[in-house]
Amino acid sequence: MRISTNSMYAASSTQLGTLQTQLARTQMQLSTNKKLLAPSDDPIASARALEVTQSQSINSQFATNRANARSSLSQEEVVLSGVQSLIQDVQGIAVAAGGGTNAAADRTTYANELQGRLDDLIALANSSDGNGGYVFSGFRSSTPPFVKNGAAVDYNGDQGEVQLQVAGARKLAINDAGSSVFTGIATANGTFATAANPSNTGTGVVSSGSVVNPSALTGRNYSLDFAVTNTGATTYTITDQSAAPPVAMVSGASYLAGQAITVAGQQFDIKGTPGDGDQFTVKPSDRQSLFTTVSKLIDTLRAPATTDKEKATLDKGLQDAIGNLALGLDNVLAVRSSVGSRMKELDSLDSIGSDIDLQYAATLSGLQDLDIVSAISMFSQQTQTLQAAQKTFTSISGLSLFNYIS
Structure with a gap:
């Protein structure tokens, strides 16, 4: 069989190109530590890797949502802690004001102190959420929830609870409407x-x-x-x-x-x-707000208590106020407990999310990551093969019939 010089050169060039391409691909795999450089390398593994990558991205978004939810609930927890302390202060003042030795001037002093506590309570109820909105406005986050209207305090928010997707099948409320915290509280003994x-x-x-x-x-x-x-x-x-x-x-x-x-x-x-x-x-x-409870207590202390009837009215007013404050405190504690439960659930979901993320990373590693030892061995083999092909091509290309004609 006769092989022309042109065919020999063409075949050698093709083979050298193939070997160089294989070597370059192995070098790219080593530099990226990825065995899949294109979907065509392994279509099934590539499709599976895409699915896992998307699931991993969604899981990361859930983690971000949980961080945002924790931030909102932490802000509410701080405010509720302040409200709890304030109510306990007001309870202490109410008990002190009921002392039998208090004169009218003493009760007026207590009433003035309670007026300051009432203003503080309204300020806490209108606390900012740190994002330009208000903690207790419901869906109407840009509206101040509580506004003084003469002697009354009106609620301008709504009953909405903002829900955030914190896991695949779990939405979590990241706020509580002000109406559930400060208004609609049962009076007297609750029944x-x-x-x-x-x-x-x-x-x-x-x-x-x-x-x-x-x-x-x-x-x-x-x-x-x-x-x-x-x-x-x-x-x-x-x-x-x-x-x-x-x-x-x-x-x-x-x-x-x-x-x-x-x-x-x-x-x-x-x-x-x-x-x-x-x-x-x-x-x-009946039901009334915490603001009404404190306002009525202030009015009770400002009222005269000189006659037996007036003293009886004072005693009853203080008794009702102390009972209503206790119910108000119970309500705040219940909301605060709910906030704590949600924050604990977020901690649990974070732990689960971290485990899932590790599982996704392990799956992706199995689909995409390169076996370094095998790749280095392959690279060495391909290098030697290419060098051998180059040497043989040099030797063959140097052969000519004229070398044998003397």
Whole structure:
């Protein structure tokens, strides 16, 4: 078989080019530590690597979302801590103001101090979230949630809770609406409220009471009407005011100061000396804001307390304020506990997310990373092969028929 010089050169050049390409590819793999330089190298592994890379990116975004959620919840936790401390201060002032030795000037001093605490409470409720918005405005984050309107404090936010995707199947609320923290708090003992008729003439003071039989609760309104007989004996009648017409449940019961009185599973007592015609009411608890509770306490302390009736009103006002503050504090603690639970959940999700990220990295490594030892061995082999091909090509290209003609 005759091989032309042109064919020999063409075949040698092609082979050298192929060897150089293989060597260059191996060198690129070593420099990048990747065995897949193009999808065509291994289409199946490339497709799988793309899926894993996308999943890893989503997992990284969840981690970013959790960091943002933790920042928002931490800001709320700081504010709630301040609110808790403030309420406890107000409770201390209310107890101190109830001391029997306080004069009118002392109560005025306490009232002035409470006015400052009320302003501080409004400021805390309008705390910034650090991003130009407000912590407790709900979805209306750019609107100050609480605004003074005369003696009242109005809520201008909404009930929205911002939800953030913190895991594949988990959304987490990163805020609490101000209405759930500062407003709509049950009064009295949380179930029912006792009160004295403003027109009472005696010195009777009714306690806040408690529930002794939950199954007997009716949610109806009751009244206790007192009468003083010619002999000086004091009796009372209990009437169901929710009935139409009202129905007397107890008539002419003898009154004994401090003795427990039970109505539909609700127990309380009355101390002091009720006057003839005095009335006390028992009805389901209302709801009011923390701001209203503090404002009413201030008004109670500013009111005169010289007569027996005024002193009884002061005692009842302080009793109600202390009870309402306790319920307000319980509500703040419940919200704060919820914030803590969410932050703990974020810690758990961070740990899981880190494990998932490690798993994705290991999978990608198995799909893409180069076996360095094998690649170096291959590189050495390809280098030697190329050098041998180059030498043989040099030798062959130097052969000529003229070298044998003398």
